[in-house]
Amino acid sequence: MSQLIKNQAVAVDAWQKLEIPEGETPETVALPAGDILFPLAVWQARKTEIISGHKRIGLWLEPADRVEDVAGDLDYFIVIAINFPKFVDGRGYSTASLLRQRYAYPGELRAVGDVLHDQLFYMQRVGFDSYALKDGKNAVYAIEAGFSTFGETYQASTRQPHPLFRRRA
Amino acid sequence: MYQYDAIDRQLIDQRVAQFRDQVRRWQAGELTDDEFRPLRLQNGLYIQRHAPMFRIAVPYGMMNSAQLRRLARVARQYDRGYGHFTTRHNLQLNWPKITDVPDILAELAEVGMHAIQTSGNCLRNITTDQFAGVAADEIIDPRPLAEILRQWTTFHPEFAFLPRKFKIAISGTKEDRAVTWFHDIGLHLKVVDGEFGKQIGFTVIVGGGLGRTPIRGQVVREFLPWQHILTYCEAILRVYNRFGRRDNAYKARIKILVQALGIEEFARQVEEEWAHGKDGPATITQAEYDRIAAHFAAPAYEAVGDVELPDEKAFRRWVDRNTHAHKVAGYAAVTLSLKQHGVPPGDITSEQMEAVADLADRYSFGELRISHEQNIILADVRQADLYQVWQQARAAGLATPNIGLLTGIICCPGGDFCDLANAKSIPIANAIQQRFDDLDYLFDIGEIDLNISGCMNACGHHHVGHIGVLGVDKNEAEFYQVTLGGRQGNDAKLGKVIGPSFAAEEMPDVVGKIIAVYLEHRHADERFLDTFDRIGIDPFKNRVYEGRAHGKAKSAEKETA
């Protein structure tokens, strides 16, 4: 189990990703109860069903998923998880920036997958606010050091919409 | 040049602490090799065949004497007393210890230097014209905007893990000296007559690149007012970060995406993305431009006027090749050649670095630049001081008068150092220099760019050499493919392959024959390139392959196909 970092602490995580078993499709897979992160294809195929069966809905996005395709639905989600199958695949940073900056998604934005200490600072800047740290990594040290690596940043980002040059004394 | 303020300094200090901690965790087994690799690469640290290689950033090629002295010290203390300047203005150390790198970074940070993003799949060092700010043909000084872009690229949170590396070059002159047509983004500063009078901005070129699939860039926007450069680059990078290929490293550069979409569709996607960011907070303010530009204000030139130079042949030769017109009367830009015959091109010893730092302090306001041709420039030398500069540079082995000549070779480290190499490149450069060691002959041959890369990654820019040499691997043996007619500048063009490749020991003869054909055919005042353009590649081909075993050439041809 990965360890969920949220609000500078290790949190209990109730959310489960809906895996599509072999032989099933987004159209056929059974929709379990509980706090579920639905893959985009399932959400698109079964939206009405999911809404009627769940009060709390989560969305699971892969790197190639286009946020544009779900931009009109963001009000339904309490949490959106963005997967990093490999930490060197940086598409999720753009996905997060778009969700926060362009589509003003206000809910929890969670980094999942190959989530490591040394990427937390960047993740926080593009708008993530929870992090499912990879198995076996030191969450305590990540909380202590991973979010405060740098005291300033040059660029505009989700977290700091004004670039440094507009704030320089 | 730009002086780091407290915030800039704090950032590089924190970078040192971050990397020290990463090395510690890697040694403790908390970071796997795979997890550590991109982190060390983004700090310029490679693991190479003999030792690690460490690449130190020289943003847009500018440095002061204190920084160069520190590089000399670092090279002496942590390496073997020399370094190598690359075609992207950076300094490489070939033999540092991995565990010393945090200490090296700390030493560098004290003088405002670092190795941030000098490697890895991220936004790399910005390059520009080595004569920025002093060139007689300059339209706009590109350095303030280069520095603004440097800050924007530094630790950009969205673009730290791109499909592949990303290189930006800026040119502010009529004659493009920054190879802007062959960068991921090439920027040409220009002035146009706009609605509100004269307007400064860029022509934006994307999707150029040398390397395995050399492609000339294409104009994605004819004119972009300078205030929008950050938001526009963000748009380009976002499209690339999202849609660039990640399944195959050889197809991951932006040039492949631009080719796949076509420039019109790519431009459409960029414009659509840009519509959201345009005029947002990242739009550059005049106040910020002025703040940065003040750092690049002209030094205190004296009103001296052009002077009469001593008539000594050797000195005149050096003036002819190694000085460049300056926009201020009585001054010249001096190129110190790192192309001494017999020395690896671009290499410089700690002693030479100190000699250059002294020259810079004495004669050029304490500043210097690195050129993409791997030489050092003293940009602001009084003409009256040239003779002394020449004498002192000569004593330090830095006055070979071969800038722009056949032996002023651009050359990558190649198989002697680089893991990716197919073949060695330095011995080829040195063998050619040895063959053409006669200065009279060299001057008679005249202007010619010879560029050598040890593999198709093209760090030696072989595609744009008038003569290009590329190391290739044939049945585990080192061979060299020759191209002719490539060029940089506004008419930048890729060279054409002349035919089957050659063994190392054939290379001086091959170059000798190419030169002979040129000398036989040239009209008065024709440079190599002019003759080549007039007579075409065939006379060269015929001479070079004359009398070669037919079968050998044939079988080799198949392999190059």
Ligand code: SF4
């Ligand atoms: S061109 Fe090839 S051999 Fe030369 S430095 Fe680049 S990667 Fe290495």
